[in-house]
Amino acid sequence: MRPAFRSFATASAVIAIAFSQPVLSQPALSPPASTPAVSSRELAPLPETVPSDLPRNARPSHYTIEVTPDAQALTFTGKVGIDLAVFAASDALTLHGNGLKVSSATLKPATGAAIPLRVTADEQNQTLTFTSAKPIQPGRYQLDVSYAGTIGKQPSGLFALDYPDKRTGREVRGLFTQFEAPDARRFVPSFDEPSYKATFDLAAIVPADRMAVSNMPVVREEALPNGRKRVTFGTTPRMSSYLLFFGLGDFERTTKVAADGVEAGIVAPAGSGKQADYARESLAEVLPWFDEYFGVKYPLPKLDNVVAPGSSQFFGAMENWGAIMTFERILLFDPATTSPTGKQDIYSVQAHETAHQWFGNLVTMSWWDDIWLNEGFASWMADKVTAHFNPEWSWELGGIDGREAAMALDALPTTHPVVQQIRTASEMEQAFDAITYQKGQAVIAMLEDYVGADTWREGMRSYMRRHAYSNTVSKDLWTAIEGAGGQDVNLIADAFTRTPGVPLLRVRSIRCKGGQSRLDLSQDAFSLDAGSRKGQKPTWPMPLLIQVGHSDPVRHLMTGKAETVTVPGCGAVLVNSGQLGYYRTLYDRASLDQLVSNFGSLKTIDQYGLMRDNISLSLAGYQDMSGGLRLLASIPHTADAALATSAAEQWQRLYGVLEEGPARKQLAALISRTRAPRLAQLGFEPRAGEPLTQTKLRAQLIETLGTAGEPRVVAEARQRLQSLPTDPTALDGPLKRTWLGVAAKNATRDDWELLRAQAAKADSLVERQLYYSSLGLAQDEALAREALALSVSGTPDVTSAPQIITSVALNYPEMAFDFVRANQDAVDRLIERPGRPRFFARVVGASTNPEMVSKLETYAATLPEDEAKPVVQALTALKQRLASRPRQREQLTTWLRKAAR
Structure with a gap:
């Protein structure tokens, strides 16, 4: 699942593209893939070493499910037969079930009469207990259950999304499922935990003019009375329940046969047409690459990526085996609205979810403690394949941004280990954070670099072969890498995944002799909280890659608190060459001065990583702000497009540190003086055939200069916005989001009303959300208040409304927080429960108001402990900002005065 990055040759694929008109059904494909026979381990009780909410007295091997949804009534009925083994005599079986009403249940032994069962539901524990009048003896059974459930309007369980038809503009409804982490139990009574793997047969009774989609291809369709049909899908491989998928709607499916023979398909709302082309081609491109890398061919006959209109505050895409689901804004490429970053997201997010087909689906973590085995590895693999097929994107720079996002969370007292203890459903939902994703990814990249790419890949292949269709813990992977020849893997990995926090390497002096x-x-340990910097700190085994001047880097594993290391050569010394070490490096003044002097000769990745690292050290107070600022100022506006883009973004962030006043005006002038020439060179309009990185740089420069109030940019944005009534295409193109953002920030009342009118008449949900979210960006306080009121008025759809609130929170976090608390019930209806704590954390993410501390403390106290974690993290980050922001502003102001001389 994605919350909102080497080299193998790929044979050319056979193209077989089939555009459906209004497609009424999904054509049957090749027979389902075979699954290894159930092993004795799968027929044994779940080991006590694996956490579980269930009694361990039974285990499933196969589900046969038939579901009948009523999309208009938002209800469904279902029947399931579960083949299971009972291991010990018991009078009851307990499964997961959440919001399901069971009408009948029986247990059929291999021989003999069916046993009637009485059902009781435990809503708090989300379980259903099936009780027999007589003890159920050990043996093989089929549990048959008839039940009913509800279809939600938020993305969890079986849910509905309403959106404008791309051909007629009329509102239509699609159905989708989202089961990670604990929501398959909303769809079917089940053993809804990752270690209870089973095979699934799914059938659905649906309107005859709608397409049904699931993990496997359709194997049979039967016409039924009253304009309905029964669609039966092939048997899935053995998999965890959270990977099951069902979708239904007025869809079209386009396909391409990948080089490995797998059918890659995009299932999109009817009328999407060529918007699916880029995603489909990308999907067919990466599949064979992953086959080769993992040494295990993708085992299903098809891989669909299903477009879900709308959005979630909780996630962006989900890796259901054979049927990924991705929200439209990061899957369909629309030339009128897709930004350059959006195009990159289509590729990288789809690569992330495709990597999951192996890392997560084929081999699954035993329990949610090791969810990073899914997410960190999928993020790392996505970066690897994205960089391989798009070398011109300089994608490796994004790894620095990921590292920084992880460290920002990991350096707070509220951090947690990568491998964390999770025991409740709420803790499962809160586990998907930057430490799980980005720190996990950074640790993997560091380990691969340390042991070598070839050794790492061989270990991964061994891991995949040995644990296919089963479950693992982190130790299993480290053992496989060491078995392939990797040295010190368990030592390093155990420290970085089980010890929370960010290592700090202090370079106390460098002497040449x-x-x-x-x-x-x-x-030491890097901390954003000055009060946490004293006392005993852990010792990490830190892989260093030390480069002196232009000489070859030297590897060294630092295992002690203090060490003296001697390396050949003299000159500027870079300790984290290549920027793959997960640690901060604090250089003494003389060593940093030498790096600044030689900054222009460093590799791009080292320039960016060194600059980001030193800005973070400066912001945290480990050195004066000038330490990071002089590195940032050393990146010229003429730099490589990707590096220049990242530099412009950093100037914009620093602009946000300052309050209105002379210092902010000085910084605005500096930004204009150093960045406007590059924008003038590029021009406001993208040029045919230009590299995507150039388009992205143009967008970032417009955003940065617009934020800083550059008059020409602001005037251009307003002029383009005001042209919309006479020219509806005035903003169309890859910069549409960028121009809207600048215009919305500086909006007058008339501008704001124009934006609202455009939102109301937008003929696509992506465009509608784009306009609605821009309404919240207005810097005019009265307009910001009006945007908040609009969010709960019922006019924006339920997936657009929360975006208005978070947009307002960028400028007015306190106002947005107070509004949400005053309208809690209305806002809760807009956001699925698992996403609410993180939504609050986003709302207050820009606050520097001391009054917010008590407000957040009061709100956190109303939440169960296992739900409060994101809010407590946000509270801790707020306290850190309050403590450090005065110093940051003072030192930044001093540096600006000197720079202006």
């Missing part, structure tokens, strides 16, 4: 550099090093 006899043609060698002698480095005096020590290690």
Whole structure:
């Protein structure tokens, strides 16, 4: 699941594209893939070493499900037969079930009469207990259950999304499922935990003019009375319940046969047409690459990516086996609205979910403690394949941004280990954070670099072969890598995944003598909380890659608190060459001065990583703000497009640190003086055939200069917005989101009303959400209040409304927080329950108001402990900002005065 990054040759694929008109059914494809026979391990009780909410007295091997949804009434009925083994005599079986009403249940033994069962529901524990009048003896049974459930309007369980038909503009409804982490139990009574793997047969009774989609291809369709049909899908491989998928709607499906023979398809709302082309081609491109990398061919006959209109505050895409689901804004490429970043997201997010087909689906973590085995590895693999097929994107720079996002969370007292203890459903939902994703990814990249790419890949292949269709813990992977020849993997991995926090490497001095550099090093823990910097700190085994000047880097594993390391050569010394080490590096003044002097000769990745690292060290108070600012100022506006884009973004963030006043005006002038020439060179309009990185740079420069109030940029944005009534295409193109953002921030009352009118008449949900979210960006306080009121008025759809609130919160976090608390019931109806704590954290993410501390403390106290974690993290981050922001502003102001001389 994605919350909102080497080299193998790929044979050319056979193209077989089939555009459906209004497609009424999904054509049957090849026979379902075979699954290895159920092993004795799967027929044994779940080991006590694996956490479980269930009694462990039974285990499923197969589900036969038939579901009949009523999309208009938002209800469904279902029947399920579960083949299971009972291991010990018991009078009851307990399964998961959430919001399901069971009408009948029987247990059929291999021989003999069916046993009637009485059912009781435990809503708090989300379980159904099936009780027999007589003890159920050990053996093989089929549990047959008839039940009913509800279809939600938020993305959990079986849910509905309403959107404008792309051909007629009329509102239509599609059905989708989202089961990770604990929501398959909303769809079917089940053993809804990752270690209870089973095969699934799914059938659905649906309107004859709608397409039904699931993990496997359709194997049979039967016409039924009253304009209905029964659609039966092939048997899935053995998999965890959270990977089951069902979708229904007025869809069209386009396909391409990948080089490995797998049918890659995009299932999209009817009328999407060529908007699916880029995603389909990308999907067919990456599939064979993953086959080769993992050494295990994708085992299903098809892989669909199903477009879900709308959005979620909780996630962006889900890796259901054979039927990924992705929200439209990051899957369909619309030339009128898709930004350059959006195009990159289509590729990288789809690559992330495709990587999950192996890392997560084929081999699954035993329990949610190791969810990072899914998410961190999928993020790492997505970066690897995206960079491979798009080398011109300089994609590796995004790894630095991921590292920084992880460290921002990991350096707070509220951090947690990558491998974390999870025991409740709410804790499962809160586990999907930057530490799970980005820190996990960064640790993997560091380990791969340390042991070598070839050794790492061989270990991964061994891991996949040995654990296919089963479950693992982190230790299983480290054992496989060491078995392939990797050294110190368990030592390093155990420290970085089980010890929370960010290591801090202190370079105390570097001395040159006899043609060698002698480095005096020590290690500590980097913390954003000054009060946490005293006392005993853990010691990490830190893989260093030390480069002196342009010489070849030297590897060193630092295992002590303090060490002296001698390396050949003299000159500027970079300790984290290549920027793959997950640690901060604090250089002494002389060593940093030498790096600044030689900054232009460093590789792009080292320029960016060194700059980001030092800005973070400066913001945290480990050094003066000038330490990071002089590195940022060393990146010229003429730099490589990807690096120049990242630099412009950093200037914009620093602009946000300052309050209105002379210093902010000075910084605005500096931004204009150093960035406007590059924009003038590029021009406001994208040029035919230009690299995507150039288009992306143009967008970032417009955003940065617009944020800083550059008059020409602001005037251009307003002029384009005001042209819409006479020219509806005035904003269309890859910069539409960018121009709207600048215009909305500086909106007058008339501008704002124009934006609202455009939202109301938008003929696509993506465009509608784009206009609605822009309404909340207005810097005019009265307009911001009006945007908040609009969010709960019922006019925006339920997936657009929360975006208005979070947009307002960028400028007015306190206002947005107070509004949400005053309208809690209405806002709760807009956001699925698992996403609410994180939604609050986003709302207050820009606050620097001391009054917010008590408000957040009061709100956190109303939440169960296992739900409060994101809010507590946001509260801790707020306290850190309050403590550090005065110093940051003072030092930034001082540096600006000197820079202006």
